Amino acid sequence: MITSPIKPTHSRRPPDNQTRRAFEMVRSLIRSGVLVNSEQFVEDELVKRFDLPRVSIRQALVQLAIGVLVIRQRHVGTRVSCSS
Numbered sequence: 001m002i003t004s005p006i007k008p009t010h011s012r013r014p015p016d017n018q019t020r021r022a023f024e025m026v027r028s029l030i031r032s033g034v035l036v037n038s039e040q041f042v043e044d045e046l047v048k049r050f051d052l053p054r055v056s057i058r059q060a061l062v063q064l065a066i067g068v069l070v071i072r073q074r075h076v077g078t079r080v081s082c083s084s
Contacts, residue, residue, distance in 0.1 A: 016056070018052050018053060018056035019055075019056045019059040019060050019063075020060075021050070021052065021056070022046070022050060022052050022056045022057050022059075022060035023060035023063050023064065025050055026046065026060055026061070026064060026070075027064060027069060030064075030069055030070075030080055035080050036080060037080055037081070038079055038080060039079060039080050040077050040078065040079040041077070041078060041079070041080075042077060042078075043057050043058060043061070043078070061078050065078075068081055069081055
């Protein structure tokens with residue numbers, strides 16, 4: 001019997017250039033005060049604003065949530081964290 005190696009369910013790849021760019025751009029908007037505390041924003045608006053794929057925006061927002069700059073809530077959206 002031949003078995004194939006088990007692949008991890010979550011890969012820990014470094015972010016691609018588009019995700020990194022989206023992360024830097026959103027972080028810059030937060031730090032400069034363009035996006036203010038508790039302001040909610042929509043992925044579609046960021047996709048249009050930065051001309052980047054939705055997946056890159058989504059991954060950047062996940063990274064920003066890990067860094068506590070944004071709060072993401074399922075079915076509610078993403079907003080700037082009050083502690084930023």
